[in-house]
Amino acid sequence: MADQSTTTTTESMIMAALSTLTSSQLTSLSASLSAAFRRHNHHLASLLTSPTLFAHTLNHLYSLSLSEKSLLIARHLLSFLHLLTPFLFPLSSSSPVYIPSSNRVRLRDLDSVLLLLFFCEVRQHQPTILENVSPARWQGILKTYGSDTILGNLYTGFALSLSPYQVLGALVDLVVKCRRFVGSKGCDGVEAGKEVAASVDAVVALPSVESGGGVECVICKEEMSQGRDVCELPCQHKFHWKCVLPWLSKRNTCPCCRFLLPTDDVYGEIQRLWDAIVKLGLQI
Ligand SMILES: [Zn+2]
Ligand SMILES: [Zn+2]
Incomplete structure (x- = not known):
């Protein structure tokens, strides 16, 4: 299947799932997303304005392999997907909502992934901005670039001014990116159907x-x-x-019905939440 049609299918599936939520559920989801975006903008602003933190984070990124970087991005995207957990698995006394502890993004990893994603964004919009420039000057250049976009937005209350529908649009985009990590050939994630331990x-x-x-x-x-x-x-x-x-300890499925339990494996957890999104979307 072509990439474009996969994206379209993923988008319509998440839209179908979101359309099953009540307006108060959508408002609460949109509020928690806005809070996450605001927190990330704040982190990125600190990174771009502090030469020490920038250098430290850049060094950390250099030390990571490609698969470690993929894992970092997958875990970051999963943290957004987890905001959907209360709606995907409605609370009942016998099945509380779990967010596996190892899926939470640590502060240093958050700095690293935000910088990594910012590099990707800058490269997309201004591909030559860091060309032939020594890494020692990257922080200054990125800070200037950022103050016109992220930082400017942060101080003018960017996240607050987004409408709930714009925020949910951003969520759809994040889920599409997340989906690319699992269940399709040639992606960076693990092979489909791999067994992972329950959390x-x-x-x-x-x-x-x-x-x-x-x-x-x-x-x-x-x-x-x-x-x-x-x-x-x-x-x-x-x-x-x-x-x-x-x-x-070997698999996160029920031996009888293959119900999926949460897992600490990032790709396994993305697959579990994605399956729940599909199931919710198919209800309409
Ligand atoms: Zn037994
Ligand atoms: Zn079962």
Whole structure:
């Protein structure tokens, strides 16, 4: 499938998913996105105005391999995708919303990814701006470029002045970028269908339940006797703890229905959230 048509399909799928949200849900989503954009603009402004922080971040970027840089971008995009989590997995007492801890972007990584994405943006708009220029002068040049765009926008309240629909448009764009990391050939992510472990945080939070007796655990084929050695997944399938723990340490799927649990694997988590977006979009 051509890139353009993949993008169009992805866009219509996310639009379909967003159209299932109520107007108050859209307002709350748009507010959390605006807050994230504002926070990132603030970080980027600090980076571009501090020669020390800029040099430190640039050195860190130099030390990363291509796949580490891809992972950094994927994790950053995933942090936006996670803003959709409450709408993709509506809260119920048995399935709280998890944001796997290792998917959170650390401060140094945030600086690095914002600088990396800023480089990409600058290169797109002014491809020759850093040509034949020593890296020692990059900070000054980028600061001037930034003050006309990002920094100027920051101080004039850019994020506040965006309409909710512009913010949601930006979200669609981010999800399209995120989607490119999974599920298509030749992308930077992992191969499709690769098994990843369930997030430890999510597994620890699974509830112990009464089996009710007479029900077979599909992993060991033995009856689950009364007691608290049985655990229930959010899809309501039950297993012995001793059977399901080794299973979930290798894969994040329910052995019965393939329900996906959160994972600390960035690409696996993007795939999980994307599957949920598709499922929500197909409801209309
Ligand atoms: Zn069992
Ligand atoms: Zn299940």
